[in-house]
Amino acid sequence: MTAPNLTALIQGFFTDRLVRQRQSSPQTIAAYRDAIRLLLLFSAQKAKKPPVRLTIADLDAVTVAAFLDHLDSDRHNSTATRNARLAAIHSFYRYALPLIPDKAHTASQVLAIPQRRHEQATVSYLTETETDALLQAPDRKSWFGRRDHALLVTAIQTGLRLSELTALTIQDITTTILGAAVHTIGKGRRERATPLTRQTLASLRPWLREAGPEPTAPAFPTQRGTPMSADAVQRLVAKHAATAAYSCPSIVTKNVTPHTLRHTAAMALMKAGVDTSVIALWLGHQSPVTTQIYLHADMTIKERALERVNTPNTTPGRRATM
Incomplete structure (x- = not known):
């Protein structure tokens, strides 16, 4: 043969x-x-x-x-x-x-060629103030601004991957009060439903009516009605982050990308006391071990742990005199 x-x-x-x-x-x-x-x-x-x-x-x-x-x-x-x-x-x-x-x-x-070892960088995410500034950046008087605002709200609240965001269709989003959720197929072809808050629904409902009547149409389309590319979403996130920096200068110190918004969603859940195994399900992680990176990033958890530690007596001793 x-x-x-x-x-x-x-x-x-x-x-x-x-x-x-x-x-x-x-x-x-x-x-x-x-x-x-x-x-x-x-x-x-x-x-x-x-x-x-x-x-x-x-x-x-x-x-x-x-x-x-x-x-x-x-x-x-x-x-x-x-x-x-x-x-x-x-x-x-x-x-x-x-x-x-x-x-x-x-x-x-x-x-036999090995993978290269590399240091795991600390997770970069937006604070509550920075998040608010980013969401205020799009000009919602324009079609593009309303689309971008709805996309940013969805990304920050759900923590969807960039590929999941661009693949979303109108029928993937349930906007009823009971059962409001975003339905996606993530890594490993695993289906998951991510619940939506009332605040997110308030942004999504009017936008989805504007996006188009076809259930299979993209939830966040280009003006031609086609799905946005990954590069396009990255550009719009960077553009609005630059605008947000005028009112919130701390954003300048961060490289804000769609993945930063995913980290922001995870950190919000972490700070709310949600267990890491639940966060792993929320984000579609294959293993809860992956979610441990957020424990390292959350200084408040470390500070609470420090408060429980009995500090040894560190009173300086007297210098002996001759």
């Missing part, structure tokens, strides 16, 4: 492994697609041949290591992004390995 070529391996990886076997989410497939595409473009330039003529030998451990260096030095990717790209490449080679026994050594060397 003839071993499949690189093109067949890549096609099988996406259609057979990711779509059929794993039933991966569109977000996962898109992330893996981007990683493999970047690797192919880099390898083609290095081998001085078009991507369609690349073979598995062109994607050896030396090339993959050089690609990872390229992500660092040329694309200025973070360690987390580098590790995510490498995880996609590892997944592809684990799929390919049984199908290319004659190239097992090449695949094994790539699979």
Whole structure:
């Protein structure tokens, strides 16, 4: 039996492994697609041949290591992004390995490339004052301002991921008093419903009537009625954060992104005394362990713990006199 070529391996990886076997989410497939595409473009330039003529030998451990260096030095990717790209490449080679026994050594060397260790940064989130300033930033006299305000309110209260926000449709949002919630499919294709507060409903109800009558239409569309891109949401968050800084200068010290809003939602729950296991369910975390980062970020929890500690006697002693 003839071993499949690189093109067949890549096609099988996406259609057979990711779509059929794993039933991966569109977000996962898109992330893996981007990683493999970047690797192919880099390898083609290095081998001085078009991507369609690349073979598995062109994607050896030396090339993959050089690609990872390229992500660092040329694309200025973070360690987390580098590790995510490498995880996609590892997944592809684990799929390919049984199908290319004659190239097992090449695949094994790539699979042996380790993830890079990195320090876990302290979670960045908005205080209550900063949150209020951000929500006041959009000009609600305009269509864009009303959309942006509704999106920001939803993101800050629900803690949805950016991909979940952009995928929301009108029918995903229940606005009845009883059972008001946002319904999403997150990582691992897990469905969850996130309850909505009365304040969030007050912003969402008039906006959803304005967004359009079609239940399958995007909840937060572009003016053409199409779903917003991730880049578009990132730009609008940054724009309104810059506006909010005029009335709340402390925002300037923070890099406000859609993920900052997710952290803000988690920290609000934490400060309200909600258990970390419940917060993990709220955010769609695979494990409650992931939610421990918010314990490290909440200084009030540490201060309360300090108050319970019996401080030893630290009265300075007298200097003995001769």
